[in-house]
Amino acid sequence: MIxxxxxxxxxxxxxxxxxxKHILSTFTLIPHRHRCSYLPSPSPSLxxxxxxxxxxxxxxxxxxxxxNCPFFKMERSWSxxxxxxxxxMVEHLQHYGVITSKKVSEVMETxxxxxxxxxxxxPYVDSPMAIGYNATISxxxxxxxxxxxxEENLKxxxxxxxxxxxxxxxxACFALMVGPQGRAVGVEHIPELxxxxxxxxxKSAAAPLLKEGSLSVHVGDGRKGWPEFAPYDAIHVGAxxxxxxxxxxxxxxxxxxxxxxxxxxFQDLKVVDKNQDGSLSIWSExxxxxxxxxxxxxxxxGW
Ligand code: SAH
Numbered sequence: 001m002i003x004x005x006x007x008x009x010x011x012x013x014x015x016x017x018x019x020x021k022h023i024l025s026t027f028t029l030i031p032h033r034h035r036c037s038y039l040p041s042p043s044p045s046l047x048x049x050x051x052x053x054x055x056x057x058x059x060x061x062x063x064x065x066x067x068n069c070p071f072f073k074m075e076r077s078w079s080x081x082x083x084x085x086x087x088x089m090v091e092h093l094q095h096y097g098v099i100t101s102k103k104v105s106e107v108m109e110t111x112x113x114x115x116x117x118x119x120x121x122x123p124y125v126d127s128p129m130a131i132g133y134n135a136t137i138s139x140x141x142x143x144x145x146x147x148x149x150x151e152e153n154l155k156x157x158x159x160x161x162x163x164x165x166x167x168x169x170x171x172a173c174f175a176l177m178v179g180p181q182g183r184a185v186g187v188e189h190i191p192e193l194x195x196x197x198x199x200x201x202x203k204s205a206a207a208p209l210l211k212e213g214s215l216s217v218h219v220g221d222g223r224k225g226w227p228e229f230a231p232y233d234a235i236h237v238g239a240x241x242x243x244x245x246x247x248x249x250x251x252x253x254x255x256x257x258x259x260x261x262x263x264x265x266f267q268d269l270k271v272v273d274k275n276q277d278g279s280l281s282i283w284s285e286x287x288x289x290x291x292x293x294x295x296x297x298x299x300x301x302g303w
Contacts, residue, residue: 083112087109089113090105093126093144099144101151104147107177108140111172111176111205111206117131132192134300134303135164135299138170143173149259149285150234150257150259153234154177154233155177156182158234159231160174160175160183161225161230161234161236163239163293164293165217167193167200168200168217171201175210176205176209178214187222189221191219194219197217198217201215201217222237223245223248223293230251231253231254236259237259240261240292241293242262242263249272249280253274254275254278255274257274259285261288266287267287268286270284270285271285
């Protein structure tokens with residue numbers, strides 16, 4: 001059953017589009033079927049856009065969808081299997097200049113987003129989607145942006161940490177990039193999301209890496225990082241911190257890079273480079289809207 005609601009578009013970048021920036025926007029999602037590229041059996045999902053917004057999670061009632069971006073309508077423009085639709089999503093991100101890296105497009109084509117969204121949720125629409133527990137899977141353009149910012153720190157053999165790993169989508173992408181000699185670690189504080197993210201990864205092209213052990217997902221408070229596999233070449237934080245947690249800075253390798261949204265209502269996606277002498281170079285990539293990096297209780301209460 002689909003419940004009507006509106007959500008804050010978390011995991012989202014504000015695009016500079018005169019007239020469209022910060023516009024309240026709503027759309028309708030009509031059920032259809034898609035196929036995860038790694039699973040033989042199709043699962044039901046949604047798609048197609050028009051004029052009011054439906055989501056499957058009743059716990060996300062009464063939130064507002066904010067912002068807008070040029071990709072909302074892209075789902076309408078292709079047809080075919082889930083594999084082709086995932087590829088078409090990546091091609092649209094390339095077309096709009098969001099993805100410029102060949103490696104990132106290969107990885108996003110290989111890891112089918114349909115394996116990671118809840119049943120009944122449209123996998124290829126460029127928007128964040130509710131995943132329960134007041135959390136969202138970030139929009140494809142945000143995943144692409146973060147992968148590109150971290151690309152040089154996700155070479156084979158490197159160590160990557162994904163804080164607030166949610167559905168496991170980015171952790172799976174990281175694992176593919178660092179390969180079996182590397183290490184991709186997800187940390188998520190909602191145990192149910194850790195369980196479902198592992199099931200998602202098992203359906204995806206990253207399943208062998210999970211089995212071999214170079215990819216793992218853990219229940220924990222991401223503000224403390226995950227010291228076991230530190231130091232990390234790449235750290236991604238998928239929730240907005242009021243300030244950059246010291247533990248994450250400590251677990252970043254010299255030469256390493258962290259991408260982290262910082263702020264409360266107004267948030268910037270910060271890129272933190274740790275220099276060889278241990279000093280930090282920090283710059284803002286773009287304005288964003290993410291769920292808070294907070295305690296489990298605060299999140300479940302709705303902050
Ligand atoms: N990047 C993920 C999820 C983004 S939503 C994806 O795209 O699928 C942000 C996630 O951060 C949520 O799953 C939320 O539960 C988690 N989170 C928030 N605060 C946290 C904390 N202190 N420690 C670990 N995870 C946290």
